[in-house]
Amino acid sequence: MDMFDIESFNKGIEFFNNQEYYKAHVTWEHCWKTHASPKTKLFLKPLIMLTGAYLNYKSGRKRGGDYLLKLSLDRLLESKNELKELVEVNLLIESVNTVYKRGGSTGGLNDIKIKKVG
Numbered sequence: 001m002d003m004f005d006i007e008s009f010n011k012g013i014e015f016f017n018n019q020e021y022y023k024a025h026v027t028w029e030h031c032w033k034t035h036a037s038p039k040t041k042l043f044l045k046p047l048i049m050l051t052g053a054y055l056n057y058k059s060g061r062k063r064g065g066d067y068l069l070k071l072s073l074d075r076l077l078e079s080k081n082e083l084k085e086l087v088e089v090n091l092l093i094e095s096v097n098t099v100y101k102r103g104g105s106t107g108g109l110n111d112i113k114i115k116k117v118g
Helices: 006-017 021-034 038-058 062-078 089-101 106-110
Strands: none
Touching (some): 006 038, 021 038, 038 062
């Protein structure tokens, strides 16, 4: 894996798991914009989309939330090999898929936790 800001990436996970989705979103977006190679952007984008889904649901934009949740799921599947070095990606995909099948919501996203590898 190429070098990127792993400290900020992990801080984003901490924010996400503490349900501080806006902070996670901004943290990962900063990594994506300033430190990431195209390969790294591949696995950062679905996490940014996941937090974006929450922010849409919270603002009452269910269609936007549903769209970003599905797109996040699709991108997680595409970037599975890159993410598996950092997080328990299969567990994350399963959790996101469960929330998606239930129709998405802020409460559903609160059930998702990102577990780091190791």
